[in-house]
Amino acid sequence: MMDSAQNERLLMDAQEVSRALSRISHEILERNKGSQDLALIGIRTGGVYLGQRLVTRIQQIEHCEIPFGELDITLYRDDLSIRKGQPEVRKTSIPFNISDVKIVLVDDVLFTGRTIRAALDSLMDLGRPAEIQLAVLVDRGHRQLPIRANYVGKSIPTAREEKVQVFFEELGQVDRVSIITGSRDV
Amino acid sequence: MTWTRKDLLTITELSVDEIELILTTAESLKEVGDRDIKKVPALRGKTVVNLFFEPSTRTRTSFELAAKRLSADVINFSPSTSSVVKGETLIDTARNIESMQADIIVLRHSSPGAAEHLARFVKSSVINAGDGWHAHPTQALLDVFTIREKKKQIEGLIVVIVGDIAHSRVARSNIAVLTKLGAEVRVAAPPTMLPLYVERLGVKVYYRFEDALNGADVIMMLRLQRERLGRALLPSTREYATLFCLTAERFTLAKPEAIVMHPGPLNRGIEISPAVADSSAAVILDQVSNGVSVRMALMYLLSGAA
Numbered sequence: 001m002m003d004s005a006q007n008e009r010l011l012m013d014a015q016e017v018s019r020a021l022s023r024i025s026h027e028i029l030e031r032n033k034g035s036q037d038l039a040l041i042g043i044r045t046g047g048v049y050l051g052q053r054l055v056t057r058i059q060q061i062e063h064c065e066i067p068f069g070e071l072d073i074t075l076y077r078d079d080l081s082i083r084k085g086q087p088e089v090r091k092t093s094i095p096f097n098i099s100d101v102k103i104v105l106v107d108d109v110l111f112t113g114r115t116i117r118a119a120l121d122s123l124m125d126l127g128r129p130a131e132i133q134l135a136v137l138v139d140r141g142h143r144q145l146p147i148r149a150n151y152v153g154k155s156i157p158t159a160r161e162e163k164v165q166v167f168f169e170e171l172g173q174v175d176r177v178s179i180i181t182g183s184r185d186v
Numbered sequence: 187m188t189w190t191r192k193d194l195l196t197i198t199e200l201s202v203d204e205i206e207l208i209l210t211t212a213e214s215l216k217e218v219g220d221r222d223i224k225k226v227p228a229l230r231g232k233t234v235v236n237l238f239f240e241p242s243t244r245t246r247t248s249f250e251l252a253a254k255r256l257s258a259d260v261i262n263f264s265p266s267t268s269s270v271v272k273g274e275t276l277i278d279t280a281r282n283i284e285s286m287q288a289d290i291i292v293l294r295h296s297s298p299g300a301a302e303h304l305a306r307f308v309k310s311s312v313i314n315a316g317d318g319w320h321a322h323p324t325q326a327l328l329d330v331f332t333i334r335e336k337k338k339q340i341e342g343l344i345v346v347i348v349g350d351i352a353h354s355r356v357a358r359s360n361i362a363v364l365t366k367l368g369a370e371v372r373v374a375a376p377p378t379m380l381p382l383y384v385e386r387l388g389v390k391v392y393y394r395f396e397d398a399l400n401g402a403d404v405i406m407m408l409r410l411q412r413e414r415l416g417r418a419l420l421p422s423t424r425e426y427a428t429l430f431c432l433t434a435e436r437f438t439l440a441k442p443e444a445i446v447m448h449p450g451p452l453n454r455g456i457e458i459s460p461a462v463a464d465s466s467a468a469v470i471l472d473q474v475s476n477g478v479s480v481r482m483a484l485m486y487l488l489s490g491a492a
Binding site for chain 1: 229
């Protein structure tokens with residue numbers, strides 16, 4: 001819920017998001033020399049929408065099927081034993097064998113890197129991928145772990161206490177990335 | 187919603203939202219059981235103690251497997267090999283276990299209310315895995331999970347529970363959860379096996395099995411607990427089998443797509459015929475595997491509230 005005291009500062013509009021995704025699609029194909037043994041896995045929830053859009057674009061370019069999976073990292077969080085009240089567990093659904101496949105992990109915002117650490121551990125428990133690459137729409141800095149994205153929509157310097165939010169058409173909003181200030185749940 | 191309870195003691199205390207949260211969490215966790223490596227690190231470093239004062243293989247194994255799939259450490263404690271035979275009380279036993287830093291205690295006990303009593307004395311979360319004739323909430327939750335998986339929803343379904351309702355904690359907990367979620371619950375049994383004023387639980391009472399089956403979506407058979415009863419309630423086991431065994435012939439009275447459930451262990455030929463128990467309508471083994479997912483969900487949720 002948007003608080004009335006909240007302010008929104010736009011970082012990327014719908015067109016910029018769309019262009020970034022198109023560029024990342026090409027970069028993925030370039031780096032992997034085509035779509036052979038390639039699969040995309042989106043991290044719930046934002047990464048799933050972005051991943052699906054990337055799959056659509058790659059399939060349009062290459063005219064082939066790209067396997068797609070959805071990953072929930074809740075059970076791999078590093079703060080489960082510290083926080084009070086368990087976060088909601090959602091479904092992980094990866095309908096293909098990830099062993100020996102080049103996986104592109106997709107997330108919306110790269111921040112501390114802890115989500116990606118959890119996602120990597122989770123994938124390792126599901127098989128032995130040939131390679132794991134990382135695509136994010138926004139890299140906002142402030143890493144707490146040695147993690148780096150292979151594909152970045154936009155690098156945006158932020159203050160640590162700022163809140164970066166990605167809005168999705170799939171959730172009935174206008175596609176965009178914004179910094180939200182004045183939010184109480186920062 | 188967020189889970190805030192320390193313990194899971196009965197179904198009656200749960201709100202519909204809490205039941206929903208357990209079921210959706212279990213749905214998400216079910217996938218872990220289909221993996222090659224059936225383990226996630228969510229409860230790493232937590233200790234689960236199975237405290238079973240009554241014999242059980244299925245339930246204890248299910249809890250043990252659920253805890254292990256979440257990476258918790260599990261201790262199985264059975265009274266025959268412990269200081270309980272030396273006269274230690276339940277509370278003292280539990281306090282000792284608690285001082286070994288147990289996070290969750292899973293209790294099965296022959297006395298109704300044992301879990302609730304224990305929960306007041308220990309800081310650990312307590313899960314009731316069956317207390318006398320009173321309640322068996324995890325069985326009821328895995329049953330509704332299985333029904334929802336097969337029938338998509340609970341509301342509006344006709345569920346028939348057949349057998350010794352009076353002495354069954356499974357029946358009591360199932361009646362509670364099914365009526366809460368909006369199913370029509372019918373109970374069918376000889377009058378000696380129905381508790382007084384059973385209709386106050388919100389169920390319809392049938393003394394003839396055939397009448398209860400008309401239009402049924404789910405048929406839940408209870409085990410005839412021969413070890414508990416002696417002969418007091420029935421002229422003979424054979425008479426019970428003649429009147430209340432779910433045979434293939436009786437099964438045709440239910441809806442064509444009806445499912446058959448049983449909490450196990452089966453008395454083949456007494457409450458359920460082999461033809462029905464082994465048919466595609468029987469979801470008895472689904473109940474067993476879903477039990478692990480539901481217990482994982484509970485342990486996950488409880489470990490955040492403790």
